[in-house]
Amino acid sequence: MSGVSIRPSLRGLKFSPTLLINEEVAEYRRQGHTVYHMGFGESPFPVHPAIQDGISGYSGRNQYMPAAGMGELRTRARQYILKKHSIDNDEFDVMIGPGSKELIFDIQLAVDGDLLFPAPSWVSYIPQTLITRDEVVRIPLGPQTSYKLDGAVLERRIVESRREGRNPTKLILNYPNNPTGMTYGPAELEEIGAVCRRYNILVISDEIYAQVAFRSSHRSIAHFYPEGTIVTTGLSKHLSLGGFRLGVALVPRRLESVFQVLRSIASETFSAVSTPIQYSVLTAFEENPAIERYIAECTEIHDIVTRYVWRTLQVLGVDYAEPQGGFYMYPDFDRYRHRLADSFGVHTSDELARHLLRTTNVATLPGTAFGDEPEALRLRLSTVDFDGLTALTRYREDPPGAAGETRAACRSAENAFVEAACPRVAEGCQRLVNYFSGGAS
Numbered sequence: 412m413s414g415v416s417i418r419p420s421l422r423g424l425k426f427s428p429t430l431l432i433n434e435e436v437a438e439y440r441r442q443g444h445t446v447y448h449m450g451f452g453e454s455p456f457p458v459h460p461a462i463q464d465g466i467s468g469y470s471g472r473n474q475y476m477p478a479a480g481m482g483e484l485r486t487r488a489r490q491y492i493l494k495k496h497s498i499d500n501d502e503f504d505v506m507i508g509p510g511s512k513e514l515i516f517d518i519q520l521a522v523d524g525d526l527l528f529p530a531p532s533w534v535s536y537i538p539q540t541l542i543t544r545d546e547v548v549r550i551p552l553g554p555q556t557s558y559k560l561d562g563a564v565l566e567r568r569i570v571e572s573r574r575e576g577r578n579p580t581k582l583i584l585n586y587p588n589n590p591t592g593m594t595y596g597p598a599e600l601e602e603i604g605a606v607c608r609r610y611n612i613l614v615i616s617d618e619i620y621a622q623v624a625f626r627s628s629h630r631s632i633a634h635f636y637p638e639g640t641i642v643t644t645g646l647s648k649h650l651s652l653g654g655f656r657l658g659v660a661l662v663p664r665r666l667e668s669v670f671q672v673l674r675s676i677a678s679e680t681f682s683a684v685s686t687p688i689q690y691s692v693l694t695a696f697e698e699n700p701a702i703e704r705y706i707a708e709c710t711e712i713h714d715i716v717t718r719y720v721w722r723t724l725q726v727l728g729v730d731y732a733e734p735q736g737g738f739y740m741y742p743d744f745d746r747y748r749h750r751l752a753d754s755f756g757v758h759t760s761d762e763l764a765r766h767l768l769r770t771t772n773v774a775t776l777p778g779t780a781f782g783d784e785p786e787a788l789r790l791r792l793s794t795v796d797f798d799g800l801t802a803l804t805r806y807r808e809d810p811p812g813a814a815g816e817t818r819a820a821c822r823s824a825e826n827a828f829v830e831a832a833c834p835r836v837a838e839g840c841q842r843l844v845n846y847f848s849g850g851a852s
């Protein structure tokens with residue numbers, strides 16, 4: 412055969428930038444270079460022993476599971492998620508899939524119409540629309556509002572896009588947010604939910620970082636708009652189980668037709684999530700005190716490390732609200748624009764990320780990967796380039812900021828913790844500071 416022709420709609424589809432940077436950094440490291448990896452967001456902690464023990468016990472389970480997932484897992488997952496995401500309504504069906512990324516894709520595929528896309532947002536939402544061939548209605552957000560959507564802006568964009576002949580039917584909302592680290596409070600969610608109800612918009616609420624919210628509990632928009640919200644979540648972030656590939660979608664019973672299509676898509680594509688994995692994560696959906704403690708400890712470490720990076724970058728005068736969850740931040744280096752252009756010929760976030768990697772060995776992701784304008788000099792920094800076991804052990808032996816310490820003492824204990832347990836994060840930050848303050852400002 413001399414070749415095949417790729418479907419035109421897929422010719423623009425590229426390999427995921429987060430996975431790409433990870434592979435590039437791995438190759439760079441294999442060649443012996445030291446890289447400070449602020450480009451990829453994989454939670455680094457070891458699998459909790461209760462889950463690890465479980466998996467070997469189920470290795471003999473070789474039957475297919477039902478397409479929507481094992482009954483007991485679905486029941487437990489619903490109860491657990493309703494509680495953890497503070498949703499006082501149990502009118503939801505549960506779909507288990509191979510990661511929430513796949514479930515988000517399947518929901519986009521199932522629901523007709525244009526996607527309302529707050530920009531910046533996570534890297535995969537837009538590429539997924541290339542596959543589903545959906546149109547995107549962009550809602551540009553900026554640092555002045557901490558990149559957060561509000562009801563009035565959403566309403567304006569819906570009305571305006573309808574006037575242009577567009578058909579917005581679904582909104583993707585992610586909180587705590589990747590890339591910005593921001594989250595939404597109850598009043599903000601209630602307002603967004605009310606607008607969506609008024610205009611009959613489905614909310615795809617990506618809440619994968621719900622249990623990595625810092626110092627405030629997470630509440631889902633599904634609490635305010637249960638009939639029109641599909642919540643997606645999983646185990647990849649708070650339990651560091653990305654490679655298990657297990658995600659969950661809560662679908663309102665009133666959207667039974669969506670649930671049925673999701674089930675059918677599963678039955679004709681991945682069939683079901685791996686059986687030993689479904690069994691082994693049963694325990695992740697019950698309130699096991701040891702696992703709860705582990706989740707709290709891992710989240711506390713993410714909080715300490717992420718705030719360390721945020722504080723360190725303050726000297727650069729980059730105005731940016733303190734992250735509220737997850738393990739990311741999204742600084743805007745606009746104030747360095749002239750020096751970057753004059754000294755290095757850097758004009759876009761892609762050029763900035765590439766120049767940083769080449770000159771400082773710090774890997775980041777450019778804002779373009781999140782749907783931002785190329786000229787916006789924004790980078791997503793992730794804060795997980797450390798050995799999770801070392802950090803967890805040290806944290807358990809001597810948690811920084813123990814009760815009774817002053818704020819300043821807590822801060823200096825946290826700094827010492829990061830510098831000792833997460834040295835690549837500390838060095839990566841220092842290199843960023845040197846790059847901007849030395850060479851570019």
Ligand SMILES: Cc1ncc(COP(=O)(O)O)c(C=O)c1O
Pocket residue numbers: 452509510511512513533585589617619644645646647653656657658
């Ligand atoms: C915002 C967001 N949503 C969804 C996912 C997908 O998670 P998974 O497919 O592992 O459940 C990720 C993973 O990086 C993410 O950052």
